[in-house]
Amino acid sequence: MAKSFSVGNRESKLLSKIESSKTRERDRAINAVRDNIESLSNKVSMRLVETGLVETVSKNAIQEQIGKCLDTLCRAEAFDIDFKIAPFRTLVPNPNVVSLYLTAYIVETLINHKDVIDIFGSDDDIYFCIQKETAAFMDKSH
Numbered sequence: 752m753a754k755s756f757s758v759g760n761r762e763s764k765l766l767s768k769i770e771s772s773k774t775r776e777r778d779r780a781i782n783a784v785r786d787n788i789e790s791l792s793n794k795v796s797m798r799l800v801e802t803g804l805v806e807t808v809s810k811n812a813i814q815e816q817i818g819k820c821l822d823t824l825c826r827a828e829a830f831d832i833d834f835k836i837a838p839f840r841t842l843v844p845n846p847n848v849v850s851l852y853l854t855a856y857i858v859e860t861l862i863n864h865k866d867v868i869d870i871f872g873s874d875d876d877i878y879f880c881i882q883k884e885t886a887a888f889m890d891k892s893h
Contacts, residue, residue, distance in 0.1 A: 777829075777848045783889055784849055785825045792818035794884045795853060802880055804872045805857070812866040820856040824849065842878055847889075850882040857881075 784791055796814040799805040807813050824832065836851045839858075854877050862870050870877070 774829075777832075780847060780849050780885075780889065781825055784821055787888070788818050788821045788825070791884070791888050792821055794888065795881055798880055798884050799857070799877070804877055804880055805861075805870055806868040807866050808868065809866045812864070813861070816861055816864055817853065817856075820853060820860075821849075824852050839874060839878070842874055846878070847882055847885055850878055850885045853881045853885075854878040 792814050796805075796810060796817050800807060800810050800813065805813060827835075832848065832852060835855050836846075836848070839851055839855050840846070842851065842854070854874060857870065857877055858874055861867055872880075
């Protein structure tokens with residue numbers, strides 16, 4: 752016979768704190784991006800092209816598309832963000848929501864853009880390339 756476990760008050764409080772800290776971190780990351788979309792889109796697009804992960808005929812077109820993606824992220828509801836990143840959620844143990852959202856955008860949408868010749872590397876490679884730029888950006892915005 753299976754045992755029935757119920758979550759007590761102490762466990763509920765702990766789970767609530769964990770969930771609220773995740774939400775707070777997500778909001779902090781999105782707010783840091785909100786006022787600096789152009790700068791971050793420039794750095795990310797430049798890094799993707801320089802490392803050879805994205806082959807394109809126009810780096811500026813890629814920067815513009817990434818900027819639009821970041822703008823969409825800043826205006827999106829939590830459900831829409833979760834829906835977009837769902838297939839990539841297990842990519843890394845504790846992902847940055849901005850990097851994960853951009854990875855999903857590049858792998859699923861940008862690959863079909865008329866100025867993109869091809870996208871190389873694994874999802875991990877793309878995520879870590881973006882994360883390097885995002886982390887440096889977040890460190891400066893504090």
